[in-house]
Amino acid sequence: MTDAAFTEQRARELLAAAGAPLPAADAELLALGENAVFAAGGLVAKVGREASLLERARRELRIAAWLAESDIPAVRAAETEVLLADGHPVTLWHRLPAPERPARPADLAELLRLVHALPAPGFELPRRDLLGGVERWLRLAGDAIDPADADYLRERRDGFAAAAAALTPHLSPGPIHGDALPRNVHIGPDGPVLVDLETFAGDLREHDLVVTALSLDRYGLDPEEYHAFVHTYGWDVREWAGCAVLRGARETASCAWVAQHAPGNPAARAEFGRRVASLREGDPAVRWYPF
Known part of the structure; x- marks a missing residue:
């Protein structure tokens, strides 16, 4: 069931509870939807809105590893395992550099x-x-x-x-x-x-x-x-x-x-x-x- 109280503050608390190597209080919020996406330094963290997203998060990490092995230019995971905080999945990614231009x-x-x-x-x-x-x-x-x-x-x-x-x-x-x-x-x-x-x-x-x-x-x-x-x-x-x-x-x-x-x-x-x-x-x- 969707966490109706999945606010930015709630997501920061989950990020801290997961033990992710990002400063939960100061990380930049990039998006708040099905995932809360935070960035700090060279890392990005995705905090799932609900516990039911766990299997999807695990699959996304497997897909990232497979694309890396296949030499497909794609975002790379910084950790191969999903972190958990009160049942919510948290995944870590390498932060991409600033875009050179909009994609076409x-x-x-x-x-x-x-x-x-x-x-x-x-x-x-x-x-x-x-x-x-x-x-x-x-x-x-x-x-x-x-x-x-x-x-x-x-x-x-x-x-x-x-x-x-x-x-x-x-x-x-x-x-x-x-x-x-x-x-x-x-x-x-x-x-x-x-x-x-x-x-x-x-x-x-x-x-x-x-x-x-x-x-x-x-x-x-x-x-x-x-x-x-x-x-x-x-x-x-x-x-x-x-x-x-x-x-x-x-x-x-x-x-x-x-x-x-x-x-x-x-x-x-x-x-x-x-x-x-x-x-x-x-x-x-x-x-x-x-x-």
């Missing part, structure tokens, strides 16, 4: 080519369950959204889940990043580095490519940036017959994800309304805004 889609494509060329690791990767959080997000939305919209998204979820399970891929399935966005690429002095390894999965490689195609249509990505992404990767996922299915699944999940923020947040309610209306109307070009 072509930088992401360069890393995806490397990841997609990897064979399966010597441990099991989960499937990429895009739609697994839909019910929880709709439940958190409560009466801040129209129950008819919630039912509509549930129906879409079930339909796209069944359709996705029946897809015939163009690429050979295997390891994927799972959340392939430029924000998960860090441009260091030696080039692009992959970060945020929590969503690594073993599934259709097309999952990682549909994200950028959706960004072109929904989030205002410059067509030239998309062209550079396709050129660097070497294939345009829009040529694949199954693209619309994975796109529909991701849109459904993205719409439901915004819904959870609707209670008490007018901007989230407005964005949810924009998204669900465009899905109902079958208009794939309505602009969505990152939230």
Whole structure:
């Protein structure tokens, strides 16, 4: 169960209790979401919001070690074992240098080519369950959204889940990043580095490519940036017959994800309304805004 009181102060207390070699009181808070991310000196610590994230944290460390052995440019773990504090997982990472510039889609494509060329690791990767959080997000939305919209998204979820399970891929399935966005690429002095390894999965490689195609249509990505992404990767996922299915699944999940923020947040309610209306109307070009 989620720790409703997972505040910055609570996360600092857990960091101290874990015995991590960071000054819990003075470390810089970089992010506070599913993990509280702190940095000090050459280290970064990720404190999990809830105890149920323990297995995911362990898997992320195994993935980091595997990527290091495979010479994939990715964030490196500073410790191979998860620390625990009151059941919450804490992992330690080497801090990356300040970014040279913002990452672009072509930088992401360069890393995806490397990841997609990897064979399966010597441990099991989960499937990429895009739609697994839909019910929880709709439940958190409560009466801040129209129950008819919630039912509509549930129906879409079930339909796209069944359709996705029946897809015939163009690429050979295997390891994927799972959340392939430029924000998960860090441009260091030696080039692009992959970060945020929590969503690594073993599934259709097309999952990682549909994200950028959706960004072109929904989030205002410059067509030239998309062209550079396709050129660097070497294939345009829009040529694949199954693209619309994975796109529909991701849109459904993205719409439901915004819904959870609707209670008490007018901007989230407005964005949810924009998204669900465009899905109902079958208009794939309505602009969505990152939230």
